[in-house]
Amino acid sequence: xxxxxxxxxxxxxxxxxxxxxxxxxxxxxxxxxxxxxxxxxxxxxxxxxxxxxxxxxxxxxxxxxxxxxxxxxxxxxxxxxxxxxxxxxxxxxxxxxxxxxxxxxxxxxxxxxxxxxxxxxxxxxxxxxxxxxxxxxxxxxxxxxxxxxxxxxxxxxxxxxxxxxxxxxxxxxxxxxxxxxxxxxxxxxxxxxxxxxxxxxxxxxxxxxxxxxxxxxxxxxxxxxxxxxxxxxxxxxxxxxxxxxxxxxxxxxxxxxxxxxxxxxxxxxxxxxxxxxxxxxxxxxxxxxxxxxxxxxxxxxxxxxxxxxxxxxxxxxxxxxxxxxxxxxxxx
Numbered sequence: 001x002x003x004x005x006x007x008x009x010x011x012x013x014x015x016x017x018x019x020x021x022x023x024x025x026x027x028x029x030x031x032x033x034x035x036x037x038x039x040x041x042x043x044x045x046x047x048x049x050x051x052x053x054x055x056x057x058x059x060x061x062x063x064x065x066x067x068x069x070x071x072x073x074x075x076x077x078x079x080x081x082x083x084x085x086x087x088x089x090x091x092x093x094x095x096x097x098x099x100x101x102x103x104x105x106x107x108x109x110x111x112x113x114x115x116x117x118x119x120x121x122x123x124x125x126x127x128x129x130x131x132x133x134x135x136x137x138x139x140x141x142x143x144x145x146x147x148x149x150x151x152x153x154x155x156x157x158x159x160x161x162x163x164x165x166x167x168x169x170x171x172x173x174x175x176x177x178x179x180x181x182x183x184x185x186x187x188x189x190x191x192x193x194x195x196x197x198x199x200x201x202x203x204x205x206x207x208x209x210x211x212x213x214x215x216x217x218x219x220x221x222x223x224x225x226x227x228x229x230x231x232x233x234x235x236x237x238x239x240x241x242x243x244x245x246x247x248x249x250x251x252x253x254x255x256x257x258x259x260x261x262x263x264x265x266x267x268x269x270x271x272x273x274x275x276x277x278x279x280x281x282x283x284x285x286x287x288x289x290x291x292x293x294x295x296x297x298x299x300x301x302x303x304x305x306x307x308x309x310x311x312x313x314x315x316x317x318x319x320x321x322x323x324x325x326x327x328x329x330x331x332x
Contacts, residue, residue: 092220094149095192103142111138154223157192161225162254164193165247172244178233179204196221210237225254268328275324282317 087100115134119127164185171181179201186197196217203213214230232250236243289297300306
């Protein structure tokens with residue numbers, strides 16, 4: 001065997017050895033189980049990280065639930081406390097910038113005018129009837145007007161409240177802080193929303209906490225929608241979370257409640273029209289008879305028996321109107 005053949009044989013042996021080594025390097029981890037060990041170690045490490053992340057997330061959720069439950073419990077305890085509604089608070093709810101003394105002066109003047117009108121308009125009326133009419137004018141009519149003003153202001157507030165919440169949602173999504181969003185509503189929104197949010201912003205500027213400012217707002221506007229808004233802001237400020245998503249859901253709920261109110265009003269419109277016709281029918285008939293034959297119907301207020309029958313009729317009509325009002329006012 002010459003040198004060339006020996007060299008060729010050596011090269012073949014060296015190539016075989018390299019191939020065997022390469023194959024051993026590729027196959028040995030699988031045969032020895034090292035690959036499986038590495039997989040098990042990686043899997044155990046990954047599972048440990050996943051379990052730690054799940055545990056941390058569960059702890060965070062439990063902590064948040066605890067904070068939310070404590071917040072709701074605190075708000076529920078506060079709502080159970082019966083607050084005395086003073087006349088000053090009622091004037092604030094109506095949006096009237098007057099003092100209780102001015103209100104009592106206006107009520108006294110209204111009662112005096114009503115008593116004088118009743119005394120001089122009906123001949124032969126007893127002075128006690130005029131006094132009772134004046135008493136009703138002092139304590140009844142002004143408070144009725146005040147209640148109407150409060151209801152009208154609250155309805156006007158709720159009409160645009162969902163749009164104001166949408167302004168906050170868009171502002172928070174764009175990166176603005178909550179206080180700046182409240183200031184935008186205070187500057188741009190019409191009254192009574194602008195007035196209430198201006199009061200809220202001014203209280204924050206003088207150092208009043210946001211939760212306390214919202215409590216004062218709830219006192220001025222004792223509405224479930226305003227209470228929901230305060231609860232959402234309070235929970236998100238303490239427990240954290242996506243404020244824009246929570247307020248967006250609240251805006252959707254308020255719009256759904258508004259749609260439900262419109263549907264209830266549409267379904268009950270026929271009953272309200274019937275109640276209005278039945279309530280006004282005696283008065284209309286009385287006026288028509290007076291215009292046609294005044295001597296025939298004047299016996300109702302010129303004789304004692306007629307006056308007695310008018311009082312009885314007024315009482316029964318009032319009871320009927322209250323019953324119809326109770327039947328056509330739906331809770332939703």
